[in-house]
Amino acid sequence: MDFTGRTVAVTGAAMGFGRAIARSFAERGARVFACDIDAAGLAGTASGTSIVTDAFDLTDRARAAAWVRGVEAASGGPIQVLVNNAGGMRGQHGKPVEAVSDEEWDAIFALNVDATFAVTRAAAPAMKAARRGRIVNISSGAAFRPSRTRIQAYCSSKHAVLGLTRQLAMELGPFGITVNTVAPGLVLTDADKQATWDAMSAERQAFALGNIALGRLGEAQDIADATLFLASDMAKFISGQMLPVNGGSF
Numbered sequence: 001m002d003f004t005g006r007t008v009a010v011t012g013a014a015m016g017f018g019r020a021i022a023r024s025f026a027e028r029g030a031r032v033f034a035c036d037i038d039a040a041g042l043a044g045t046a047s048g049t050s051i052v053t054d055a056f057d058l059t060d061r062a063r064a065a066a067w068v069r070g071v072e073a074a075s076g077g078p079i080q081v082l083v084n085n086a087g088g089m090r091g092q093h094g095k096p097v098e099a100v101s102d103e104e105w106d107a108i109f110a111l112n113v114d115a116t117f118a119v120t121r122a123a124a125p126a127m128k129a130a131r132r133g134r135i136v137n138i139s140s141g142a143a144f145r146p147s148r149t150r151i152q153a154y155c156s157s158k159h160a161v162l163g164l165t166r167q168l169a170m171e172l173g174p175f176g177i178t179v180n181t182v183a184p185g186l187v188l189t190d191a192d193k194q195a196t197w198d199a200m201s202a203e204r205q206a207f208a209l210g211n212i213a214l215g216r217l218g219e220a221q222d223i224a225d226a227t228l229f230l231a232s233d234m235a236k237f238i239s240g241q242m243l244p245v246n247g248g249s250f
């Protein structure tokens, strides 16, 4: 896959999937613009590459839109591939619904849904004018079934990302823009997820792996590979779709 000269924007690129996605595009010739709240992590992503970084809080919608404007100005044209990857559980853990505060609920929606909306809204006009574009939203297995995290807002927000993906595919399709979502299974991208996995008994780990056809957890590169496919010319007639990348998990 060759992305030479394409302008690619990736959110949440300081670690995990976002880092693998940004670096994979850069390795294939893209002009990559990456953002995240974590400046040090972003620097690690960009190290040894030409990836252009910007550190800010994506829940600030005006700042998110300004980032898009900056990418367009620096590249001299529209964003050609937008990857809305930033998201997550915002440090939360599952608890009974009656114990969830407004702030906890809102914090997850602000990042997983509102930031995806804000960045896409800002990028869409130039993409439409170019009559070409690719948008890939990173959702989750929690976009189509309950979440093992037991976090209500996480599951609800990822379902919302799927809905936004489908709606925007209908709206932007006439402009030559595809909109799809990659739905990853569990990948131990950070210490918190690793610690949760390590705390599980050997029996529970074996049960979890037994429910994955390929018998292993995913890796960040697995998610990056699927994202690049959906952004490539090979996926030019695929839109409004969810691609689970979970090793065959049912």
Ligand SMILES: NC(=O)c1ccc[n+]([C@@H]2O[C@H](COP(=O)([O-])OP(=O)(O)OC[C@H]3O[C@@H](n4cnc5c(N)ncnc54)[C@H](O)[C@@H]3O)[C@@H](O)[C@H]2O)c1
Binding pocket: 011, 012, 013, 014, 015, 016, 017, 018, 035, 036, 037, 038, 041, 056, 057, 058, 059, 085, 086, 087, 088, 089, 111, 138, 139, 140, 141, 183, 184, 185, 186, 187, 188, 189, 190, 193
């Ligand atoms: N790792 C998994 O098992 C898994 C599974 C399914 C879906 N996902 C989704 O994949 C995406 C990437 O997950 P991950 O595990 O690589 O990393 P993650 O979910 O821990 O974090 C993603 C990135 O978002 C950044 N971020 C957090 N808050 C931000 C903010 N306010 N503004 C800007 N950036 C912010 C973080 O610094 C991090 O670099 C997320 O949307 C996540 O929900 C992950």
